[in-house]
Amino acid sequence: MTGSFGSFVAGAARAGRLVVQPRMGFSDPYRMRHGLERTKFAAACTVGTLTLDSYTRLGDHAAVRDALAAGVPLNGYPLVDLPVERTRALLHGIADDTFPVQVRHGSSRPEHIVRAAAAVGLDATEGGPVSYCLPYGRTPLRESVARWARGCELLAELAPPPRRPHLETFGGCLLGQLCPPGLLVAISLLEALFFVQHGIRSVSLSYAQQTDSAQDERAVRALRRLAGEFLPADVDWHTVVYTYMGVFPGTPRGARLLLEDSARLAVRAGAERLIVKTVAEAQRIPTVEENVRALERAAVAALLSDGATGPADPDSDVYAEARTFIEVTLGHSADVGRALLTAFRRGHLDVPFCLHPDNAGRSRSTVDAAGRLRWVATGAMPVRPDAPPDRLMSSAALLRALRAVADRFDHRPLETTR
Amino acid sequence: MLTPAQDPAPGLTVLVAGGASDSHTWNLVYLELYLTEAGHRVVNAGPCVTGDLLVTACRRHRPDLVVVSSVNGHGHRDGLAVITALRAHPQLAAVPAVIGGKLGVAGPLDPDAVARLRAAGYTEVYQDGDATALLALLDRLAARPARIEEHVP
Numbered sequence: 001m002t003g004s005f006g007s008f009v010a011g012a013a014r015a016g017r018l019v020v021q022p023r024m025g026f027s028d029p030y031r032m033r034h035g036l037e038r039t040k041f042a043a044a045c046t047v048g049t050l051t052l053d054s055y056t057r058l059g060d061h062a063a064v065r066d067a068l069a070a071g072v073p074l075n076g077y078p079l080v081d082l083p084v085e086r087t088r089a090l091l092h093g094i095a096d097d098t099f100p101v102q103v104r105h106g107s108s109r110p111e112h113i114v115r116a117a118a119a120v121g122l123d124a125t126e127g128g129p130v131s132y133c134l135p136y137g138r139t140p141l142r143e144s145v146a147r148w149a150r151g152c153e154l155l156a157e158l159a160p161p162p163r164r165p166h167l168e169t170f171g172g173c174l175l176g177q178l179c180p181p182g183l184l185v186a187i188s189l190l191e192a193l194f195f196v197q198h199g200i201r202s203v204s205l206s207y208a209q210q211t212d213s214a215q216d217e218r219a220v221r222a223l224r225r226l227a228g229e230f231l232p233a234d235v236d237w238h239t240v241v242y243t244y245m246g247v248f249p250g251t252p253r254g255a256r257l258l259l260e261d262s263a264r265l266a267v268r269a270g271a272e273r274l275i276v277k278t279v280a281e282a283q284r285i286p287t288v289e290e291n292v293r294a295l296e297r298a299a300v301a302a303l304l305s306d307g308a309t310g311p312a313d314p315d316s317d318v319y320a321e322a323r324t325f326i327e328v329t330l331g332h333s334a335d336v337g338r339a340l341l342t343a344f345r346r347g348h349l350d351v352p353f354c355l356h357p358d359n360a361g362r363s364r365s366t367v368d369a370a371g372r373l374r375w376v377a378t379g380a381m382p383v384r385p386d387a388p389p390d391r392l393m394s395s396a397a398l399l400r401a402l403r404a405v406a407d408r409f410d411h412r413p414l415e416t417t418r
Numbered sequence: 419m420l421t422p423a424q425d426p427a428p429g430l431t432v433l434v435a436g437g438a439s440d441s442h443t444w445n446l447v448y449l450e451l452y453l454t455e456a457g458h459r460v461v462n463a464g465p466c467v468t469g470d471l472l473v474t475a476c477r478r479h480r481p482d483l484v485v486v487s488s489v490n491g492h493g494h495r496d497g498l499a500v501i502t503a504l505r506a507h508p509q510l511a512a513v514p515a516v517i518g519g520k521l522g523v524a525g526p527l528d529p530d531a532v533a534r535l536r537a538a539g540y541t542e543v544y545q546d547g548d549a550t551a552l553l554a555l556l557d558r559l560a561a562r563p564a565r566i567e568e569h570v571p
Contacts (some may be wrong), residue, residue: 055439398451
């Protein structure tokens with residue numbers, strides 16, 4: 001049985017170590033075991049990951065079984081359709097108090113994954129009723145909310161005390177890029193509140209690195225302050241930064257610089273954990289070795305960075321905007337799930353460029369000349385646009401914005417790279 | 419769709435859809451902006467569009483062109499399934515349809531795979547998304563005199 005994910009991260013934070021974690025999933029159990037072993041023994045403070053395949057995410061178990069029977073490799077570890085004993089053997093001697101393993105999946109219908117994880121002794125996973133629904137697929141938001149409520153309750157039930165099951169919000173990532181940080185922070189916080197309301201007492205709140213490091217720092221600090229303000233005192237929580245989730249630099253050097261920037265962001269803003277990307281990210285699914293190099297590089301960048309400075313978590317534009325979204329949403333209902341449904345139905349929360357039918361689709365964002373994310377249009381949301389409407393995106397401008405970070409890091413001059 | 423319905427533009431109605439197993443949407447957002455700028459009306463069916471969904475959307479919106487965009491490497495398989503469903507429907511047997519994006523897991527599809535997609539009913543197969551060619555095709559379709567007749571039940 002694995003140790004508590006939350007207490008491991010808390011212990012590392014007390015020791016001044018940033019926890020680093022890969023995204024890693026292979027259908028071949030030998031390769032998966034190798035990946036976990038190499039992660040565990042990397043020169044870094046690490047936790048492990050089982051990333052599941054996309055058929056399992058969609059609940060298409062017939063497709064998983066066909067692929068397994070035919071020996072066709074999948075794009076992740078098919079936890080649900082493999083025998084329990086196989087996965088227990090895979091984790092034996094690896095997942096323990098010094099190395100908790102988290103299940104990452106992306107499903108809007110997580111119950112079967114929670115059951116399968118619990119059956120092999122794993123009690124840490126991630127997602128959320130909004131973040132695993134709106135950006136992907138076609139599950140109605142109402143159904144995702146109901147299923148995530150059940151998923152949380154199942155996880156709490158199947159890993160009873162003294163175990164402390166852990167859930168991480170994916171709400172800090174919505175569509176990966178071009179969402180202004182106030183909304184990312186608000187959704188991440190609201191999803192954490194949702195988890196707590198459904199029986200989870202150890203959570204982490206995510207934020208994905210965006211286009212501007214100062215804006216990102218304000219965002220992570222806002223997330224930390226809001227977590228302190230809104231989560232019950234007996235809930236264990238930490239924050240996790242994702243290395244950039246949008247179009248990744250195509251050159252190894254650009255990819256390394258972006259990864260190092262994310263590690264420094266995490267340390268500077270006081271986040272306890274970082275999920276890394278690799279130099280292969282722009283091309284294909286990374287190998288185990290590429291993942292290990294990314295973990296070690298991020299750990300070194302974190303160790304050599306200056307650490308958090310200035311007042312703990314000050315007022316900022318991002319804090320104010322996120323707080324507005326949160327207050328308006330929670331004003332709709334004491335039940336966070338219901339509050340989220342009302343907020344999206346009325347367009348009080350409106351994810352830019354999100355095509356899901358349950359998203360209002362009236363908000364628009366852009367990257368301004370200084371590289372910061374801004375609102376061009378806010379629809380019915382309780383915040384004002386902070387960029388002129390003439391910056392409404394053309395298709396060419398959208399491509400430029402989607403590639404802005406990749407281009408900047410691919411072409412960054414040597415002297416500014418430290 | 420990103421934007422509320424607007425007054426009919428002079429261009430054609432284009433239905434844009436992602437592959438059945440593909441949750442990517444930036445490609446669909448881009449196509450919507452690109453085709454709208456060129457004066458066409460875009461119905462964005464979003465990601466993960468199955469054959470049934472595509473048939474329903476086509477019967478409802480009666481597009482002049484269907485664009486299937488797939489970037490997760492399953493475009494070949496997903497694309498065959500939806501075009502087969504479309505062509506099996508009597509009212510949709512002739513609606514022009516194209517597919518584009520990253521259609522295979524290992525770079526461009528081989529010529530046989532492209533031929534299979536065409537044989538199944540795609541008018542064009544755009545490897546790695548040739549958006550300029552798409553506009554040229556729309557111009558040719560707009561120039562056809564009897565382009566709406568095939569949608570009359």
